[in-house]
Amino acid sequence: xxxxxxxxxxxxxxxxxxxxxxxxxxxxxxxxxxxxxxxxxxxxxxxxxxxxxxxxxxxxxxxxxxxxxxxxxxxxxxxxxxxxxxxxxxxxxxxxxxxxxxxxxxxxxxxxxxxxxxxxxxxxxxxxxxxxxxxxxxxxxxxxxxxxxxxxxxxxxxxxxxxxxxxxxxxxxxxxxxxxxxxxxxxxxxxxxxxxxxxxxxxxxxxxxxxxxxxxxxxxxxxxxxxxxxxxxxxxxxxxxxxxxxxxxxxxx
Amino acid sequence: xxxxxxxxxxxxxxxxxxxxxxxxxxxxxxxxxxxxxxxxxxxxxxxxxxxxxxxxxxxxxxxxxxxxxxxxxxxxxxxxxxxxxxxxxxxxxxxxxxxxxxxxxxxxxxxxxxxxxxxxxxxxxxxxxxxxxxxxxxxxxxxxxxxxxxxxxxxxxxxxxxxxxxxxxxxxxxxxxxxxxxxxxxxxxxxxxxxxxxxxxxxxxxxxxxxxxxxxxxxxxxxxxxxxxxxxxxxxxxxxxxxxxxxxxxxxxxxxxxxxxxxxxxxxxxxxxxxxxxxxxxxxxxxxxxxxxxxxxxxxxxxxxxxxxxxxxxxxxxxxxxxxxxxxxxxxxxxxxxxxxxxxxxxxxxxxxxxxxxxxxxxxxxxxxxxxxxxxxxxxxxxxxxxxxxxxxxxxxxxxxxxxxxxxxxxxxxxxxxxxxxxxxxxxxxxxxxxxxxxxxxxxxxxxxxxxxxxxxxxxxxxxxxxxxxxxxxxxxxxxxxxxxxxxxxxxxxxxxxxxxxxxxxxxxxxxxxxxxxxxxxxxxxxxxxxxxxxxxxxxxxxxxxxxxxxxxxxxxxxxxxxxxxxxxxxxxxxxxxxxxxxxxxxxxxxxxxxxxxxxxxxxxxxxxxxxxxxxxxxxxxxxx
Numbered sequence: 001x002x003x004x005x006x007x008x009x010x011x012x013x014x015x016x017x018x019x020x021x022x023x024x025x026x027x028x029x030x031x032x033x034x035x036x037x038x039x040x041x042x043x044x045x046x047x048x049x050x051x052x053x054x055x056x057x058x059x060x061x062x063x064x065x066x067x068x069x070x071x072x073x074x075x076x077x078x079x080x081x082x083x084x085x086x087x088x089x090x091x092x093x094x095x096x097x098x099x100x101x102x103x104x105x106x107x108x109x110x111x112x113x114x115x116x117x118x119x120x121x122x123x124x125x126x127x128x129x130x131x132x133x134x135x136x137x138x139x140x141x142x143x144x145x146x147x148x149x150x151x152x153x154x155x156x157x158x159x160x161x162x163x164x165x166x167x168x169x170x171x172x173x174x175x176x177x178x179x180x181x182x183x184x185x186x187x188x189x190x191x192x193x194x195x196x197x198x199x200x201x202x203x204x205x206x207x208x209x210x211x212x213x214x215x216x217x218x219x220x221x222x223x224x225x226x227x228x229x230x231x232x233x234x235x236x237x238x239x240x241x242x243x244x245x246x247x248x249x250x251x252x253x
Numbered sequence: 254x255x256x257x258x259x260x261x262x263x264x265x266x267x268x269x270x271x272x273x274x275x276x277x278x279x280x281x282x283x284x285x286x287x288x289x290x291x292x293x294x295x296x297x298x299x300x301x302x303x304x305x306x307x308x309x310x311x312x313x314x315x316x317x318x319x320x321x322x323x324x325x326x327x328x329x330x331x332x333x334x335x336x337x338x339x340x341x342x343x344x345x346x347x348x349x350x351x352x353x354x355x356x357x358x359x360x361x362x363x364x365x366x367x368x369x370x371x372x373x374x375x376x377x378x379x380x381x382x383x384x385x386x387x388x389x390x391x392x393x394x395x396x397x398x399x400x401x402x403x404x405x406x407x408x409x410x411x412x413x414x415x416x417x418x419x420x421x422x423x424x425x426x427x428x429x430x431x432x433x434x435x436x437x438x439x440x441x442x443x444x445x446x447x448x449x450x451x452x453x454x455x456x457x458x459x460x461x462x463x464x465x466x467x468x469x470x471x472x473x474x475x476x477x478x479x480x481x482x483x484x485x486x487x488x489x490x491x492x493x494x495x496x497x498x499x500x501x502x503x504x505x506x507x508x509x510x511x512x513x514x515x516x517x518x519x520x521x522x523x524x525x526x527x528x529x530x531x532x533x534x535x536x537x538x539x540x541x542x543x544x545x546x547x548x549x550x551x552x553x554x555x556x557x558x559x560x561x562x563x564x565x566x567x568x569x570x571x572x573x574x575x576x577x578x579x580x581x582x583x584x585x586x587x588x589x590x591x592x593x594x595x596x597x598x599x600x601x602x603x604x605x606x607x608x609x610x611x612x613x614x615x616x617x618x619x620x621x622x623x624x625x626x627x628x629x630x631x632x633x634x635x636x637x638x639x640x641x642x643x644x645x646x647x648x649x650x651x652x653x654x655x656x657x658x659x660x661x662x663x664x665x666x667x668x669x670x671x672x673x674x675x676x677x678x679x680x681x682x683x684x685x686x687x688x689x690x691x692x693x694x695x696x697x698x699x700x701x702x703x704x705x706x707x708x709x710x711x712x713x714x715x716x717x718x719x720x721x722x723x724x725x726x727x728x729x730x731x732x733x734x735x736x737x738x739x740x741x742x743x744x745x746x747x748x749x750x751x752x753x754x755x756x757x758x759x760x761x762x763x764x765x766x767x768x769x770x771x772x773x774x775x776x777x778x779x780x781x782x783x784x785x786x787x788x789x790x791x792x793x794x795x796x797x798x799x800x801x802x803x804x805x806x807x808x809x810x811x812x813x814x815x816x817x818x819x820x821x822x823x824x825x826x827x828x829x830x831x832x833x834x835x836x837x838x839x840x841x842x843x844x845x846x847x848x849x850x851x852x853x854x855x856x857x858x859x860x861x862x863x864x865x866x867x868x869x870x871x872x873x874x875x876x877x878x
């Protein structure tokens with residue numbers, strides 16, 4: 001049990017990677033990845049660019065396909081089976097670096113679209129959920145606007161609300177603050193912290209070490225497609241063991 | 254010069270209060286500023302502005318002068334029906350009218366439901382209709398131009414018939430044609446000359462006389478014609494008559510018409526072997542042979558009585574069809590001769606159409622003011638009506654086999670604007686979904702589907718449209734052998750649809766390529782399947798981006814329909830050949846016909862691009878980045 005975060009108790013394993021390997025053409029991008037994430041756990045993945053961290057979390061909801069090994073999410077193994085993939089995607093929400101909001105739909109429609117077509121919720125119910133989520137991320141007044149009319153931070157918060165509207169068990173964050181102006185990073189991180197405190201299972205690729213130190217249960221450090229070191233924040237920041245990790249930390253802190 | 258920065262250079266702190274914004278200098282804003290910035294910004298620009306204005310002005314003035322002075326617009330007025338519907342069965346024209354009105358009504362209601370009828374549009378419409386009403390009223394006060402026919406030495410001309418009302422003064426004047434007249438360089442009279450098709454008409458005699466007199470083959474000083482000139486009424490009774498003799502050739506009849514009805518001018522030949530005489534008729538209004546006008550005339554005056562025009566004699570009528578204007582005109586004459594008959598022919602349809610369209614938009618406006626439920630219901634019905642319009646139109650226009658009220662009108666008889674619009678509408682409606690499907694097929698990961706779509710698109714784009722139309726004409730019957738002979742119009746629709754679909758597919762593919770991959774990933778991450786992702790996320794963005802290109806393809810298609818004339822269909826452009834070369838009295842009037850048709854093409858194409866710009870700027874088309 002993690003002394004730093006006594007507010008939530010971790011559950012069973014919900015994501016498991018066993019000897020996952022992936023190539024882009026000839027390039028070996030993920031090498032023998034083994035890791036587990038437990039329910040309600042917040043895991044931050046960090047590492048230099050090109051280390052494969054984004055690819056790893058994109059494999060978990062099958063935006064990328066791994067070629068060897070097993071990925072098991074919520075007891076379902078990811079295979080080419082389309083029904084497996086859609087079952088898993090329904091359990092996983094994802095937030096992208098570039099937000100990827102749908103520019104032709106209003107904020108409200110962005111959040112209700114998948115609810116209506118995937119979860120089959122009636123429009124009124126979907127809109128209620130959407131509005132309460134906008135309240136939660138702090139921008140209820142923006143519901144009728146189009147994404148292009150919002151600031152980057154607001155757009156990313158809409159993207160979080162859109163993912164949450166599907167009631168996912170797991171949230172994946174792929175560098176959610178990297179495309180934001182410094183003044184807007186905080187508002188997104190605040191939402192993420194609130195989400196972490198509420199007990200969401202979260203897997204975040206991020207360079208925000210402050211966030212990692214404050215919120216993460218564990219930190220995974222990757223380099224050149226392999227996991228170099230896994231540890232709690234105290235272990236990672238205070239007492240890293242691997243030379244590559246020490247080098248990385250010496251450069252960013 | 255010092256090497257180090259002074260203290261006041263090193264540090265600057267702005268005052269707490271920002272200064273208030275100021276207006277830009279007067280010469281940079283307003284119309285004057287615009288002129289300076291856009292037309293006279295530099296010496297080169299000034300020069301180019303002046304040269305361009307001169308060229309454009311010269312073109313406009315010379316075209317305008319031709320159109321107002323020399324052009325013979327009666328060819329349009331007399332052939333309006335051919336230009337609009339071709340040889341569509343005249344007794345069934347109510348179907349076309351009905352559909353046109355339905356279309357106008359739908360346009361009206363749609364515009365006020367989804368856009369707004371701006372005050373400018375409304376004002377323009379009202380002004381145009383008022384001008385169309387006022388010009389004929391004003392020009393009706395002008396004395397009608399004189400009408401002439403020639404009495405030749407070797408035959409007796411057929412009677413010239415006209416309609417007149419009680420009390421109208423009419424005068425008939427006979428005068429020999431002098432050699433000075435025949436050899437004059439410029440026209441010697443201003444007015445109509447009789448030009449009936451199928452007879453040895455006065456205009457061809459006049460041209461012949463001029464040619465012979467110029468070459469010296471004809472001596473006009475030998476004049477020995479003697480004939481009786483008579484003005485007769487409906488019953489054939491002579492109202493006035495006079496003898497024109499070689500000694501006293503210049504005779505004049507003056508009469509006030511006794512009643513409403515038909516009248517005739519008859520030159521009864523008594524003697525003579527040389528010389529030509531004019532018979533000039535003044536104070537008579539010409540009429541048109543447009544079907545509506547003709548029906549009205551028959552109702553009011555009856556048919557041409559055989560007392561004036563015995564059975565078996567092809568009479569000359571003072572109809573636009575049988576007359577040709579000669580000589581230069583001032584504006585007043587131009588208006589009464591060229592514009593008024595045209596306006597008279599179109600004013601009723603224009604007024605009815607405008608009222609229906611305005612009625613539709615008023616209804617839309619009223620609906621919009623009600624609650625949103627009413628608006629939603631009505632909108633749904635209007636959309637449904639648009640969807641149903643095309644198939645319904647097809648059955649209404651073509652008719653249904655064996656139906657008494659809707660007998661089949663063979664598509665081979667369709668022509669003019671009707672055919673052009675039907676071909677365009679069908680090809681637009683069918684090629685758009687087909688093009689989108691082809692684009693999605695080419696875009697898809699399924700290699701066979703993608704390959705097949707690519708092959709189709711590239712083959713069609715690599716072949717001239719005319720080849721595809723010939724292909725459609727010759728090959729389609731093999732594929733659709735069940736319905737033994739597929740009519741030409743359907744074959745052309747298929748050809749145009751396939752051709753346009755290939756181009757639409759390429760345009761849409763361009764649109765698909767600009768949708769960022771992140772959009773698809775985001776949709777997948779939300780659990781949307783491939784179909785929903787395409788329909789809800791990819792296509793709306795892709796299509797929105799290519800609206801201008803698609804609309805310009807449709808404008809292109811509209812103009813490409815002219816090519817169906819290669820298989821013998823007379824669409825709007827092709828029918829000119831039929832009008833001008835197929836009817837003797839309109840020989841040589843191509844310029845007028847082509848200009849008129851060109852204007853129609855331009856107005857419709859311009860309308861389409863306006864709609865395109867409107868879709869881009871508002872509603873479903875607006876970009877929201």
